[in-house]
Amino acid sequence: MSATLPFHQWMAQRSGSNAGVVARSLLQYGRTSGVIGEIIARQVASDEGVQCNSERVLVTAGCQEAVALCLQTLCADAGDAVLMRNPTYIGGSAVAHLAGIPIYQVTAAGADLATAIDGEIRRAQRHGHRIRALYLIPEFDNPTGEVLDDADRRAVLEVCARHRVVVLEDNPYGMFRFDGTPSTPMATLDNAGSVIYLGTYSKTLCPTLRVGYAVVPETLWGSAEAAQSLFDELTLRKSYVSVNTSAITQAMVAGFLLQENFSLRNWIQPSLARYRQNRDRLLLALDAEFADLQEHISWNRPAGGFFLTMDLPFEFGNEALKSCAADHQVLVMPMSFFALDSSQNRRIRLAYSYLSTNDIGMGVSRLGAFIRARMEKRS
Amino acid sequence: MSATLPFHQWMAQRSGSNAGVVARSLLQYGRTSGVIGEIIARQVASDEGVQCNSERVLVTAGCQEAVALCLQTLCADAGDAVLMRNPTYIGGSAVAHLAGIPIYQVTAAGADLATAIDGEIRRAQRHGHRIRALYLIPEFDNPTGEVLDDADRRAVLEVCARHRVVVLEDNPYGMFRFDGTPSTPMATLDNAGSVIYLGTYSKTLCPTLRVGYAVVPETLWGSAEAAQSLFDELTLRKSYVSVNTSAITQAMVAGFLLQENFSLRNWIQPSLARYRQNRDRLLLALDAEFADLQEHISWNRPAGGFFLTMDLPFEFGNEALKSCAADHQVLVMPMSFFALDSSQNRRIRLAYSYLSTNDIGMGVSRLGAFIRARMEKRS
Numbered sequence: 001m002s003a004t005l006p007f008h009q010w011m012a013q014r015s016g017s018n019a020g021v022v023a024r025s026l027l028q029y030g031r032t033s034g035v036i037g038e039i040i041a042r043q044v045a046s047d048e049g050v051q052c053n054s055e056r057v058l059v060t061a062g063c064q065e066a067v068a069l070c071l072q073t074l075c076a077d078a079g080d081a082v083l084m085r086n087p088t089y090i091g092g093s094a095v096a097h098l099a100g101i102p103i104y105q106v107t108a109a110g111a112d113l114a115t116a117i118d119g120e121i122r123r124a125q126r127h128g129h130r131i132r133a134l135y136l137i138p139e140f141d142n143p144t145g146e147v148l149d150d151a152d153r154r155a156v157l158e159v160c161a162r163h164r165v166v167v168l169e170d171n172p173y174g175m176f177r178f179d180g181t182p183s184t185p186m187a188t189l190d191n192a193g194s195v196i197y198l199g200t201y202s203k204t205l206c207p208t209l210r211v212g213y214a215v216v217p218e219t220l221w222g223s224a225e226a227a228q229s230l231f232d233e234l235t236l237r238k239s240y241v242s243v244n245t246s247a248i249t250q251a252m253v254a255g256f257l258l259q260e261n262f263s264l265r266n267w268i269q270p271s272l273a274r275y276r277q278n279r280d281r282l283l284l285a286l287d288a289e290f291a292d293l294q295e296h297i298s299w300n301r302p303a304g305g306f307f308l309t310m311d312l313p314f315e316f317g318n319e320a321l322k323s324c325a326a327d328h329q330v331l332v333m334p335m336s337f338f339a340l341d342s343s344q345n346r347r348i349r350l351a352y353s354y355l356s357t358n359d360i361g362m363g364v365s366r367l368g369a370f371i372r373a374r375m376e377k378r379s
Numbered sequence: 380m381s382a383t384l385p386f387h388q389w390m391a392q393r394s395g396s397n398a399g400v401v402a403r404s405l406l407q408y409g410r411t412s413g414v415i416g417e418i419i420a421r422q423v424a425s426d427e428g429v430q431c432n433s434e435r436v437l438v439t440a441g442c443q444e445a446v447a448l449c450l451q452t453l454c455a456d457a458g459d460a461v462l463m464r465n466p467t468y469i470g471g472s473a474v475a476h477l478a479g480i481p482i483y484q485v486t487a488a489g490a491d492l493a494t495a496i497d498g499e500i501r502r503a504q505r506h507g508h509r510i511r512a513l514y515l516i517p518e519f520d521n522p523t524g525e526v527l528d529d530a531d532r533r534a535v536l537e538v539c540a541r542h543r544v545v546v547l548e549d550n551p552y553g554m555f556r557f558d559g560t561p562s563t564p565m566a567t568l569d570n571a572g573s574v575i576y577l578g579t580y581s582k583t584l585c586p587t588l589r590v591g592y593a594v595v596p597e598t599l600w601g602s603a604e605a606a607q608s609l610f611d612e613l614t615l616r617k618s619y620v621s622v623n624t625s626a627i628t629q630a631m632v633a634g635f636l637l638q639e640n641f642s643l644r645n646w647i648q649p650s651l652a653r654y655r656q657n658r659d660r661l662l663l664a665l666d667a668e669f670a671d672l673q674e675h676i677s678w679n680r681p682a683g684g685f686f687l688t689m690d691l692p693f694e695f696g697n698e699a700l701k702s703c704a705a706d707h708q709v710l711v712m713p714m715s716f717f718a719l720d721s722s723q724n725r726r727i728r729l730a731y732s733y734l735s736t737n738d739i740g741m742g743v744s745r746l747g748a749f750i751r752a753r754m755e756k757r758s
Contacts, residue, residue: 026587027585027587028586028587029586029587030586030587061440061589061621062621062622064619064621064622065620065621068619072477091619094619095620098451098616206406207406207622208405208406208408208409208623208625208627209625209627210440210621210622210623237477240443240447240470240473240477241443241444241447242443242444242589242621243586243589244587244589246587246588246589246625246628247587248587248627248628248631249625252627
């Protein structure tokens with residue numbers, strides 16, 4: 001198990017034991033909150049500028065588990081509800097649906113977001129609901145690719161603190177910025193003690209490790225006891241969902257982070273370069289393919305992340321998805337799949353992270369053929 | 380990653396690919412229901428005599444996740460309730476509590492169990508609830524160590540089939556029988572298509588692998604479509620809880636099973652011998668320590684598993700647990716911790732699996748000193 005050895009050696013050094021003893025001890029049922037909190041805390045501080053107490057790091061079986069635990073713990077009582085952006089990451093809304101947690105939504109973006117959040121929190125109150133959590137991906141959102149700027153982040157934090165709404169800041173794509181200045185994580189801007197910071201090693205290291213984490217703040221609304229109690233509740237709930245995260249995959253992540261001196265910046269350079277190249281190729285292809293249709297079709301120019309949003313002059317739902325795939329051999333995601341209402345019916349999400357750069361031109365041509373066929377049919 | 384290589388080679392052979400390509404493909408997000416269902420199905424058939432369709436094996440992040448998924452999927456509607464034995468494994472009841480699923484209970488054992496189940500299902504109906512699932516560990520129950528014989532299993536299956544209650548048969552200890560004839564798993568006795576068979580590699584291989592499984596029957600109440608639909612619902616729910624089980628730990632389990640020719644019987648021999656030796660030593664020590672107290676204190680003589688139940692002439696709760704640990708340096712579990720009512724207040728669970736044999740005599744002496752001190756204080 002060479003991949004886990006660096007962690008076993010590190011643990012052995014700390015405990016004055018030896019790596020073999022540590023390795024054997026880790027084969028048993030382990031601490032529910034995990035064994036690599038300190039190493040994760042150092043990486044998150046180094047790479048993302050988020051300072052966190054290693055005793056407040058809950059290691060989870062992938063970040064999806066962290067999202068599920070947070071929503072179910074924060075919205076445990078009747079009348080508790082969650083607020084999400086619209087469209088939003090399916091893994092967030094599906095957890096709420098399955099757990100029977102009412103979902104409120106804000107479709108506004110940018111400078112309008114905080115005002116819309118305030119309005120929706122009040123609307124929920126009028127319906128007898130209490131918004132307990134706001135789930136969002138402020139950096140290169142999935143599905144939109146959007147980024148919230150610092151001023152908008154502060155405004156959202158202020159509104160949430162006023163209403164005592166916990167912010168679940170999910171940041172899977174933050175390390176994948178191609179241009180411009182990195183944003184400040186909301187967990188770093190947070191003065192009220194209101195942000196749970198969620199992260200994953202699926203995008204930086206490997207999805208099948210299934211290692212993610214939730215970082216609970218030092219104080220929750222100024223109370224250290226409330227923060228500790230929230231951490232304990234999350235941990236208890238995890239003990240009944242998955243007992244603990246495999247210490248084998250934890251040790252693999254930790255071994256990696258130790259070898260890389262607590263930073264993944266160097267390690268992700270090749271992927272980052274490839275994603276940037278794909279983004280560039282995609283924008284060039286779109287510009288070329290749709291040069292004559294720019295009054296009908298538009299798209300954003302993401303500075304990072306995996307996704308681009310495209311606005312179409314017609315509805316693109318399940319039927320279009322199938323026809324586009326079967327007749328034109330290209331897969332794009334209807335934005336309505338991520339939506340909580342009908343506002344996204346004419347939008348699609350293009351993902352450029354997994355493709356090889358050379359396939360992107362062909363993909364865009366095929367999409368172009370589909371779109372032209374549809375537009376002709378309509379006119 | 381030598382531990383995973385046999386599985387990668389096996390997959391490669393099937394797909395006409397090579398092990399490197401397979402290993403790389405498994406690093407990505409994978410099939411939610413898992414990639415080692417066929418190998419698990421062969422081991423379960425070989426070791427436990429349960430025939431299962433490999434396409435109905437849902438690989439989970441430990442068996443606890445399987446329990447949670449099954450309860451939440453089967454009891455998803457208002458009024459749905461679960462039936463458990465009393466006392467019961469905490470991981471079962473806690474999931475129901477957290478999910479807000481009403482719990483009904485039966486304290487009866489042996490030949491009275493099926494009648495009690497029938498009565499409790501009817502009682503639930505009178506309360507406007509519908510029992511959807513019965514959770515039980517028929518072989519070396521945790522916490523009691525009890526075994527249900529074949530006739531009692533059939534009677535329970537008959538009652539559950541009549542009321543369309545799904546039986547969640549959890550079998551973590553079945554491989555650890557010291558004497559007597561192995562029981563027939565309820566999944567094998569099941570003619571109605573009503574048993575979901577739950578298993579784990581935590582006891583046989585290693586807890587921190589966090590690999591367990593749920594096997595959905597070929598037909599549910601005679602309907603293949605209903606069984607498929609249940610499997611699909613479980614899988615969908617898993618996708619929003621943990622996306623999929625780490626393909627690394629899955630490949631480790633599969634690699635192991637391939638090397639052992641799909642049977643863990645040989646592999647567990649050393650643990651089985653040690654557990655048997657511990658059980659024998661514990662019974663001898665109890666017989667010796669409590670020879671003069673046999674009219675006040677009794678215990679069962681488990682033929683397998685990890686646990687023994689002891690009946691005391693006084694209540695043993697949180698206070699006794701602490702005093703016994705602090706003043707006599709021995710830990711036993713109050714049975715009331717596993718109970719849904721006050722019927723277990725004078726019972727304790729002794730676990731003999733984790734101790735070294737030589738420590739058992741000392742543990743029993745210490746427990747004896749505590750019990751004698753309590754009995755003197757009372758008289």
